[in-house]
Amino acid sequence: MRSPKLIVSALALVVGASSAAHAGGELYFYNWSNYFPPKLIEKFEKETGIDVTLDVYDSNETLLAKLQAGAAGYDVVVPSDYMVKIMKDAGMLEKIDVASMPNFKNVAAAFADPPFDPGRAYSAPYLWGTTGFTYDSARVPNGRLEESWKSFFEPPAELKGQVAALNDEVELWNAASYYLGIDKCTEDSKDAQKILSVLEKQKPMLAMYQSDGTIERMIAKEVIVHMQWNGASHRTREKLPTAVYVYPKEGIGLFQDNFVIPKGAKNVENAKIFINWMMAPENIAEATNFAGYMNAINGSEQFMDASLRDDPAVNMPADKIGLLRPSKECSTKSRELRDKVWTRLKK
Known part of the structure; x- marks a missing residue:
């Protein structure tokens, strides 16, 4: 996926959308599946003349x-908070000084200076949310599951083969650590063995480890319980009103996803235009409405669907x-x- 390098004046970023509309060129975007509205890509392409490949x-x-x-x-990828730091420390990211971009003024204070990227030198906020699990209350015993990771890791026997986990090493490890009351950054091999034991005990109960298609799988009633990100749970509930998202009493993971530019990207200036454009309230709100996750941009609330607030x-x-x-x-x-x-579990 190599393309000719198109040099676009940084002035386009400074003077705003009117100049950006004449930028042209290409942008190669690598993102989580089902996490960005196609209509928003079309809007960006129309306003800037930049062709986007996702x-x-x-x-x-x-x-x-x-x-x-x-x-x-x-040119633009979307790592979560901890991964931004890993990539930054490995020299994999372009330093782009997001805090100097015109639309950075819209970023809420709580997201303006994160510990994984002080001063926002390398990243801009996209969406944030939690990782819990969803169940169909119409199909679980007595219509309710305990608000605990136990319901996911040790589900009732009747749910065997009707539970799905994310195919995500970090999310499963973290959830098991919360369930056991273990520091998720433990360096103790005995703690790791306890986590493995929980995951191995759960494995025969699972239908699959799969991160793609969680929404469709729940709506189609292929499974009854699914580990999900909260935005996916919201979109599930739109078509399956009996879906319930659980905040486990032992703790729930909080994540924040971010826009960054990989080192050596061919269309850096177009990537900066895109990142700045996405910090406009009306644009990020479209992403929130589509994906079901909150964002970090002040003023976006007025463009958001009421269903999200409810x-x-x-x-x-x-x-x-x-x-x-x-x-x-x-x-x-x-x-x-x-x-x-994870390697032992997936054998």
Whole structure:
């Protein structure tokens, strides 16, 4: 996916949409699957003249592996918080000083200076959310599951083969660590063995490990319980009103996804135009409305669908805020333990 390098004046970024409309050229965008509205791509192309090609992946680790393997065609990619730091520390990102972009003024203070990228030198916020699980209340015993990771890791016997997990090493490790009360960045092999035991015990109950198609799978009633990101749960509930998103009492993972530009990108200036454009309230709101995740841009609320405000999966109840467990960048030793557990589990 190599294309001729098109030099676009940085002035287009400074003077705003009117100049950006004449930018032209190409942009190769690598994002999570089912996570960006096609209509928003069309809008960007119409306003800027930049042609966008979108490829998708299913996990941060897939993104990292592909870039490390030499994939050199992408101009904008969307890693989560902890992965931004990993990529930055590995010299894989362009320093683009997002804080100096015109639309950065719209970024909410809580997202303007994150620990994984102080000063927003390398990244801009996209969407944020939580990772819990969803169940169909019409098809579980007594119509209700306990608000605990136990319902996911040790489901009732009647649900055997009707539970699906994300195919995501980090999310499963983290959820099991919350369930067990273990630090998710543990370096203790005994803790890792406990996590592995929980995952191995759960495995015969599962229909699959799969991160793609979680919404469609639940709506089609292929499974009854699915580990999901909260935005996916919201979109499930739109077609399956009996779907319930669980905030487990042991804790729930909080993630924030971000726009970055890989080192060596061919269309850096077009990528900057795109990133700045996405920090406009009316544009990011379209992404929120499509994906079902909140964003970090002030003023976007006026463009958001009312259904998002009314769904507890998206608009987190105040009494659940204490359950949030932000992402952490774990040590190399801890990550190696996690990798070993995942490899053993997936044999």
